[in-house]
Amino acid sequence: MTTRTDRPHTALLVIDVQNGVVREAHDRDRVVANIATLVGRARTAGVPVVWVQHHADDLPTGSEPWQIVPELSRRDDEPLVHKAYGDSFEDTDLEQVLAAGGVGRLVVTGAQTDACVRSTLHGAFTRGYDATLVADAHTTEDLSAYGAPPPGQVIAHTNLYWGFQSAPGRTAGTVDTADVDFAAAAVA
Template identity: 75%
Template sequence: MTTLPDRPNTALLVIDVQNGVMAPAVNRDAVIGNINTLVGKARAENVPVVWVQHSNDELPLGSEAWEFVPELVRADGEPLVHKLYGDSFEDTDLEAVLAERGVGRVLVTGACTDACIRSTLHGAFVRGYDTTLVGDAHTTDDMTSWGAPPPEQVIAHTNLYWTYQSAPGRAAGTVDTAKVDFAAQG
């Protein structure tokens, strides 16, 4: 259903599941476990797993904080996209990585819900991708001191509003790990 021609494939995006990002994250272990389940399922079904890694002043390139969490291991040959902005497409080669693999549908996992996850969801959707959020495979940390709602509410609200996202010729939605179907269209 994607608006991208000749892109029948699906990819799993693993966004910013890095030590410095995940240390303060809500439900850290459960979210990492769900992402690990999805990575294993994607590999078993020959679905591309695309790893996205952020760097900034708090996540300096090559630092321990910048490294992916040890529970998740990127396999040889799985693409790695380095980014500096919230949207994983912004000023990166993600679009080329997905185009090369014929991907028109992405499943989004990772951190942080209220920043890079939301930015990437919208970035993918406006670029023509069918975009599914895996509702129990993303997280954020507590930003209430800056006026944000509690993290559990941020996650729940994002899951809710993405469930009802729509646009001509594209599909969106939210699904839990146990119900992910990489072969589904839209």
């Protein structure tokens, strides 16, 4: 139901699942395994997988912390979007990548929940995309020493509020890995 009526396709978006981003992440291994499952299922269904990779002072391009985690492997034919801001659309070619694929619906995974994942969800939604967050395929580190809630609560709260997002002509919501149906998305 995206407002991008000329874009009937869905893409899986994998945000910042990099060594330095998820090294200390909450429930890291389960989340990465869920993302790997989704990547495999998307590929099987012919749904594009779009990878997003952040660079910053603590994630210098080409460094070990900057690399995508070894459990996930990007194919050469899958788009890789490099970013320096939380919102994966901001000052990147993500919009052009999605337009070229006729994508109007995003299935979102990655890290960190309370930073780049949230920013990208909101960025996508305000740009007219349908945006579904995979509830058990995003994570964050423990920032409670800085006043944030524990990571499990950050994740739960994000899942709760994203399930109630609404705007004219767009859909949002959450779904568990087991319930993502790429086969239906590929033919929609």
